[in-house]
Amino acid sequence: MIYVRKGDTWELYSRLFSVPQELIIDANPHLSHELHDGAVVFIPGYDVVTYHSQTADALDRLAQSLSLPVEALERMNEDRLLLRLPRRLATPIVNGKQPYDFTVMKQDIDDLCMYYPFIRQRTIGTSVLGQPLIELSIGRGSKKIHVNASFHANEWITTAAVMAFVNEYVLRLTNDAPLLDYYKKVTLSIVPMVNPDGVNLVLNGPPETEPHRSEVLQINGGSLDFSQWKANICGVDLNNQFPAKWEIEQQRKIPKAPAPRDFPGVAPLTEPETKAMARLTEESDFAIVVAFHTQGKEIYWGYEGFEPNEAAQIVNELANVSGYQAVRYIDSHAGYRDWFIQTWKRPGYTIELGEGVNPLPLTQFDAIYEASRNMLFTLLAVC
Numbered sequence: 001m002i003y004v005r006k007g008d009t010w011e012l013y014s015r016l017f018s019v020p021q022e023l024i025i026d027a028n029p030h031l032s033h034e035l036h037d038g039a040v041v042f043i044p045g046y047d048v049v050t051y052h053s054q055t056a057d058a059l060d061r062l063a064q065s066l067s068l069p070v071e072a073l074e075r076m077n078e079d080r081l082l083l084r085l086p087r088r089l090a091t092p093i094v095n096g097k098q099p100y101d102f103t104v105m106k107q108d109i110d111d112l113c114m115y116y117p118f119i120r121q122r123t124i125g126t127s128v129l130g131q132p133l134i135e136l137s138i139g140r141g142s143k144k145i146h147v148n149a150s151f152h153a154n155e156w157i158t159t160a161a162v163m164a165f166v167n168e169y170v171l172r173l174t175n176d177a178p179l180l181d182y183y184k185k186v187t188l189s190i191v192p193m194v195n196p197d198g199v200n201l202v203l204n205g206p207p208e209t210e211p212h213r214s215e216v217l218q219i220n221g222g223s224l225d226f227s228q229w230k231a232n233i234c235g236v237d238l239n240n241q242f243p244a245k246w247e248i249e250q251q252r253k254i255p256k257a258p259a260p261r262d263f264p265g266v267a268p269l270t271e272p273e274t275k276a277m278a279r280l281t282e283e284s285d286f287a288i289v290v291a292f293h294t295q296g297k298e299i300y301w302g303y304e305g306f307e308p309n310e311a312a313q314i315v316n317e318l319a320n321v322s323g324y325q326a327v328r329y330i331d332s333h334a335g336y337r338d339w340f341i342q343t344w345k346r347p348g349y350t351i352e353l354g355e356g357v358n359p360l361p362l363t364q365f366d367a368i369y370e371a372s373r374n375m376l377f378t379l380l381a382v383c
Contacts (some may be wrong), residue, residue: 002075016072026118045174094167096160102196116170125276131196141185148191149292152230153198154359158292182380197233230261240264241274242339249334296352302328303341311347321374
């Protein structure tokens with residue numbers, strides 16, 4: 001952070017720290033775009049280190065060594081013997097190559113929002129066990145693209161990929177001026193973990209609290225191996241919960257009661273997680289939605305003929321940059337993407353990352369991330 005001096009401007013800070021002024025303005029909503037003498041301004045994309053100086057002229061020498069104007073350091077330091085020095089972030093914070101449960105994700109979100117405060121974080125609802133369902137928003141554009149991951153519990157690697165993309169995007173925004181066009185044109189909405197209770201169940205085992213511990217053990221046949229669990233903590237498949245021919249899925253799905261997978265519930269939108277996603281979508285006027293799942297290296301893009309003409313062109317570009325196969329129709333209903341296309345007649349995509357048997361191993365993370373990042377940057381570009 002820096003301290004405002006009389007006559008300072010956003011353009012000055014952009015020049016001093018080589019960060020686009022749009023990002024600096026959006027990182028400081030508490031200032032309402034106005035600068036006041038003595039106010040604190042956060043510069044996104046920087047960390048701060050402390051340096052104990054022996055001499056009062058150290059600021060000039062350090063500015064030269066950091067390739068920064070001395071004015072930048074002066075605005076961070078009143079005491080020239082105990083110096084606060086800016087250090088530009090050049091490497092990612094997010095490590096997607098690990099079991100990526102809710103706790104890991106929340107820590108990464110908090111760290112990213114601290115260093116890149118132009119990221120907006122809010123809670124759109126809570127899970128059955130009270131975990132916050134977090135939406136991240138990046139950008140100031142009129143066109144809104146929504147991305148989500150981990151509707152299904154044992155597909156948690158999708159959350160790791162999405163969070164790694166968020167990190168790369170904001171890192172590049174603060175270091176790569178051409179990407180600023182995306183930021184200006186598009187507002188990117190991300191719900192990185194739709195099903196936090198289920199993800200934690202798969203990775204960490206059953207919760208300690210009752211009655212949920214006993215209930216999930218009963219649903220899972222007494223086994224402590226939850227690796228094949230896709231549902232939420234109540235045994236409802238969240239991606240079979242949306243009112244797009246839900247009745248067909250109810251009739252033909254084999255589970256007629258809570259199960260590790262495929263049970264669509266007793267009615268559409270009974271679960272707090274799907275209610276939150278439906279409410280978010282109804283309120284947000286998304287132009288495009290993308291739901292990340294695993295596996296199959298396929299992109300599903302049509303639903304019952306409701307998809308618009310431009311959906312085909314977009315999916316072809318996604319297929320080109322990922323090597324995935326575009327599939328227009330599948331015999332499936334009641335999914336989030338199905339409901340979005342049916343209701344808004346706009347492009348919606350379910351992207352099946354990776355290949356193999358769920359849960360996919362972390363050895364596939366690099367390939368999964370490469371495909372997902374290429375598709376997401378393509379979506380930002382086509383808008």
